[in-house]
Amino acid sequence: MNTSGDSGGPAAHNHSPENGGGEILDAKALDVLRELGGGDAEFLSEIVELFLAEALTRVNEMHAGLEGLEKDRVLQAAHALKSSSAHVGAVEFSRCCAELESHCRSSEQSEDLILTGRRAVAMYAEVQVALKAVLGAI
Amino acid sequence: MHPQFNELRLTGNLPSPSAAGLKILTLTSKEDFAYDELIKTMLADPALSGRIIKIANSANRDGLPAVHTVAQATMRLGVRAVRSVALGFSLIADNRRGAAKDFDFQQYWSDSLATAVAVHMLAQVTRFPDPASAFTCALLCDVGKLALACVHPERYSAIIKANTGAPDLALAKVEAREFGIDHFEVTSELMEHWGLPGEFQEVALLRAMDPDPSDDDLVDVGGPPELLDLVRSGRQIARVMNGSWEIEDARWRGLFLSLQHVGEELAMDPDALLSICDAIVPSLEDWGRLIDLPVPSAGSFQDIAAEMERRGMRSALISTTFEIGVDFAEEAAEPSVFQEDLDRPLLPLDSFSSDGQAPSRILVVEDDPQMLRLLAHHLKRQNFDVMTASSSSDGLSMALEHTPQIVISDWMMPEMSGVDLCRTLRRSQAGSRMYLILVTACGDDEQVVEAFDAGVDDFVGKPFNPRILLARVGAAERAIQLRERAEAAERARLRQVTELGIMTRKLRAAALTDALTHLPNRRYAMKRLKQEWEGMHRNGRGLAVTIVDIDAFKRVNDQFGHDTGDAVLRSVALHLQSHTRGSDVLCRLGGEEFIVLSVGGTAETASLAAERLRAAIEAKAVHHGDFHESVTVSLGVAIATPEMETFDDLIKAADEALYEAKEGGRNRVCSAGTAPDPASGRQSDRRSA
Structure with missing residues (x-):
């Protein structure tokens, strides 16, 4: 599975002006999911729905963690979102979570942690919109 | 002691070792014998010394430097082996002729020596732990015949004459009728009398039993063969060597072809067996010179096999599979039947779910429902029997209850991490056998080491590539199959050992019971x-x-x-x-x-x-x-x-x-x-x- 989010990929969905032109959803990842379903569209929507339900909780956790500067709480959420988002093609978001996770693991109390965290929370809103569009299209 | 043996013993005519041999026996029968005294006794008999040095050097399979003195030979072989070897050699020296005119003493020793040399060679190639003892056991494995010939020269002579060419088991029946004891029992008693190891006696008694062909289905699992197998095989090779070497002689040809069974018995490739046999020939000639015994002039086993092949005779001896239980007198060969078996791979290792085998049971433990669904989905598509648990504590209880063969677990989970789950499973009997794969997004070296220490077998990175996941599961299945095969082989070996034990016990019980009245005999x-x-x-x-x-x-x-x-x-x-x-x-x-x-x-x-x-x-x-x-x-x-x-x-x-x-x-x-x-x-x- 390609998780490197190559920006030259075809059929780019939503475009995010805040992210230097990276796609919010990687078409290849979604293609892989479709293929896995073996023409079974329900499987794709089931996975996406599962992601959306789980991710909302995690993002709320992340948000709360950032407010209270609870590194661990942010780390748990970022770690989980890093993998699960990649499986629905939210490659840019996954990369952002990975960055956030490494900021949390670092001992420095960096400004970057807060900035990256806010960027991730904001980006999730776009991921949500894009994925709901995918669900609607199925 | 067998009462009949006691009678034999009381005649004073039993074969006995030379003076030097006897002295060595009595000397070493005490726990705290004087080592110097032993060396001195052996040195007093130069012929014996030479033979002991020779066997120490020819048992040298580890490339150790050659020994040159009796003391070195004793160190190399150990006192126990030297004792047996000395006994064997001194018996040959002093029991080369006798009054039984139809018992060929010379031939008897030639046969025994050929058997001993063959067994010695087989013991070395099969890495039997003590080749020198195997040599002695084989050298004396028929000493009961010699004893009967010495004690009852005329009666035994008549029996031998009347039963020329009869198999040993048939001969034993006649002996038992005539003397109330057969040569197997006499052999065993003599071995006990001379203080030879108990396993020698066991070999002597077990040889009296017909090898049961129905035992052929027992899996041969490698490992060192039993002394009994070695002696039986060596005896067979010696019989071939002492035969006519005429390819036209049907009886001898049958004997030659029966070497196949020897190969099967020792789990040895037929070509390897033939070349071992060919190596036995010069070794036997050496020994013949040293002990001053005529030895058969055997031809080349490999040449004979090739000649049979050329003539289109049953040629299974050359690198084909074996047909078990075939009567070799009839030259009926159907190798094509087995070709199919040969062509088929031993185990379909490279398919995920092999034919006829139940699909592997896999437990997936993952707290993220989306990841859980994805993992389960990929695995189910490959027809695995998949169970899922959405928390580590559920995972633990399901693993212990349903004992899956493979557990795939997330690392980061609340309550108990994947690593802790693995560590806990490894402590249980059932869990120690499971193949544990951790799914993780962490790549920290320290953590990887920690996970392996906890008993994890493998990793899959997260987000996972489905093909990598399935390849890892395939590797898990191979590992499991290999282990299961090894376990099956071990079980078969244990069964063999147990069956042999039971057989030996039954044999012993039967040997002590009177068949008519069921009273002790x-x-x-x-x-x-x-x-x-x-x-x-x-x-x-x-x-x-x-x-x-x-x-x-x-x-x-x-x-x-x-x-x-x-x-x-x-x-x-x-x-x-x-x-x-x-x-x-x-x-x-x-x-x-x-x-x-x-x-x-x-x-x-x-x-x-x-x-x-x-x-x-x-x-x-x-x-x-x-x-x-x-x-x-x-x-x-x-x-x-x-x-x-x-x-x-x-x-x-x-x-x-x-x-x-x-x-x-x-x-x-x-x-x-x-x-x-x-x-x-x-x-x-x-x-x-």
């Missing part, structure tokens, strides 16, 4: 008597022996036939049994003779007990066919006295008392040292002073 009686005799000297309890003989039994046999005779024997055995005291041991000595061993008895109690037996037998009529009579028995009682040197003296005393009872008119009890009272038809014993 003479062999047992003598063994027990020896024990009790020694016990008596330790704890000072008295020991009485009563010999019971059925009166005029010959008449029963002659007038009513052996059937009736057997019925009488069984009936008497039964009634004697029910009237002996619990602590007494009743055995059938053979013929119409029984013996009662009474521990702790005095002359009075033994005589009273004997009288009770006499009366019981007299009172009970035996009914069989036309026979409706009661028989009577005469009894001779003896009690151990300080003057008696061995338990043989005790038996002798009881025998003499029995003789008196017979002379005195039968149906009575006599005690040793007491004259029968002519006034009484019954018991009349007074204790002698």
Whole structure:
């Protein structure tokens, strides 16, 4: 599975002006999911729905963690979102979570942690919109 | 000791080792023997020294430097092996001829040497732990024949002449009829007598059993072969070497082709076996020169096999599969039937779910429902039997309850991490067998090491590539199959060991029981008597022996036939049994003779007990066919006295008392040292002073 989010990929969905032109959803990842379903569209929507339900909780956790500067709480959420988002093609978001996770693991109390965290929370809103569009299209 | 063996021994004509051999035996029989003395004794016999150095050097499979002195050879071989080897060689030296004119002593030793050299070679290539002992065991594995020829030159000569070419098992039956003991038993007894290792005796006795062809289905699992297999195989190779080497000779050809079985027995490739056989030939010639024995001029095994191939004779000996249980006399070969088997891979290792095998059971533990669904989905598509758990605690209980073969677990989970789950599983019996794969997005080296320390088998990175996941699961299946095969092989090996143990026990039990009356037999009686005799000297309890003989039994046999005779024997055995005291041991000595061993008895109690037996037998009529009579028995009682040197003296005393009872008119009890009272038809014993 390609998780490197190559920006030259075809059929780019939503475009995010805040992210230097990276796609919010990687078409290849979604293609892989479709293929896995073996023409079974329900499987794709089931996975996406599962992601959306789980991710909302995690993002709320992340948000709360950032407010209270609870590194661990942010780390748990970022770690989980890093993998699960990649499986629905939210490659840019996954990369952002990975960055956030490494900021949390670092001992420095960096400004970057807060900035990256806010960027991730904001980006999730776009991921949500894009994925709901995918669900609607199925 | 086998009573018949004792008789052989008492003739003083049993083969015995040379003076040097005997000295070595007695010297090393003590735990704390003087090592220097042993070396000196061996050095005193230069021929023996040379032979011991030779076997030390030819057992050298590890490329050690050659030994040049007896002391070095003893260090190399160990005292136990040197002792056996010295015995074997000194026996050859002193028992090369004898009075039995149809027993070819020279041939006997040539055969034995060929067997020994073959076994020695096989022991080395199969990495049998002690080749020098295997050599000696093989060299002496038929020594019972030599012994019978030495003790009964004429009778054994006649047997050999009448049974030329008969297999050993058939010969043994004739020997047992003639002497009451066969050469396998004599071999075993001699080995015990000479203090050779117990496993040698076991080989001697087990050779007396027909190898059961139905055992062929036992899986051969490699590992060192049993001494018995080696001796049987070496014997077979020696027979081929001593044969005609005429390809036209059908009997010999059959023998040659039967080498296949040897290969199977030793789990050896036929080509490898042939080249080993070819290596045995020059080795045997060497030994022949050293021991000064003529050895067969064997040809090349590989050439013969190639020639058979060329002539289109059954050529299975050359690198094809074996057909088990084929009668080689018929040259019926159907190798094509097996080609299919050969073409088929041993196990379909490279398919995920192999034919006919249940799909692997996999438990997926993952707290993120989306990841769980994805993992399960990929695995189900490959037809695995998938279970899922959405928390580590559920995962643990499901793993222990359903014992999946593979567990795929997320690392980061609340409550218990994947690593802790693995560590916990590894502590349980069932969990220790599972293949554990961790799914993780962490790549930290320290953590990876920690996970492997906790017992994780493999990793899959997260987000996972489905193809990588399935490849890892495939690797897991291969590992599981290999382990299961190894376990099956181990089980088969254990079964073999157990079966051999059971067989040996049955054999021993059978060897101690009289088949007609099911009473313990003479062999047992003598063994027990020896024990009790020694016990008596330790704890000072008295020991009485009563010999019971059925009166005029010959008449029963002659007038009513052996059937009736057997019925009488069984009936008497039964009634004697029910009237002996619990602590007494009743055995059938053979013929119409029984013996009662009474521990702790005095002359009075033994005589009273004997009288009770006499009366019981007299009172009970035996009914069989036309026979409706009661028989009577005469009894001779003896009690151990300080003057008696061995338990043989005790038996002798009881025998003499029995003789008196017979002379005195039968149906009575006599005690040793007491004259029968002519006034009484019954018991009349007074204790002698």
